[in-house]
Amino acid sequence: MLFGLIDRTTSATKLNAGLDRSIERQRGIADRVSKASLQNSDGFALEAKGSAAQIEAAANPVNVEDEMVALADEQLRFLATAKLLEKTYASLRGAIKGQG
């Protein structure tokens, strides 16, 4: 059995971990975007009511624009990592088959 073949010869494990991290971050973005209106029931364009402390407490911490930027960034990272992993496996497959 070729134990450790992939780990020793390629960076597939690290790339896999990178994909997992990417998914975790993407899940966090999805969670924050889904909760974007939790404290924003008055709508984004309406004047805030109450005292300054109340307004600050009620302020929605989610910035949807920032989350969208982070999402696009995360998607690119994920696609790049997936492509690298695909190439890694392809080269490993080629090495096993003896292709040049």
Add this chain to the structure above:
Amino acid sequence: MPEGIGPSRRATLQPMQHEPVVRPMFRSLGIAASGLSAQRQRMETIAQNIANADVTRGPDGGPYKRRDVVLQSATAQNALFPGPSPFDGSGAGSMLNAMEGFDGSRGDIARTFEVPVLPMNGIGAGPNGEFGVRVAGIAQDQGEGRLVYEPAHPDANASGYVRYPDIDTTQETVRLLDAKRLFEANAAVFQTARAMLRASLDI
């Protein structure tokens, strides 16, 4: 007949017993879907308010009462997800948990809003307890409504005043825009998650 093709064979896409119902990669889709569902319900309630802005005869005889969707962070017990567990007999199969319902706007059919709920018992929970959002209920305006002097109106009181719903269509429209934009944001998250899943299939 090879083993595993008989009628008792478990369908391929069903989760294995004792395994998370929701695979970690698909949780993003579920979270985005919860946001989509919440914003859709917001839009429906706003549409209901706008449609009933001038209704002086509600179900209780008084003016229509403005409604507002109350959202809350979902937890492991009430997270929204579209599919029930085929193995969990502890209520997960009955995923529809009726919440406070309300009648449709003067329609013939009384309609109940339902929130799909899948008790997940901590299964597949993200590291930060990410379960998306859910509709906790629909609140109703407790105000009596505004009085408008219209002596010729059939619902006018002895002094000639008619009580109208306390609905500002401008505010409702702004809320509608807010819900629309957030719906689009959640849809973008969903599409991105789908694209990432598709890319992972090419590895």
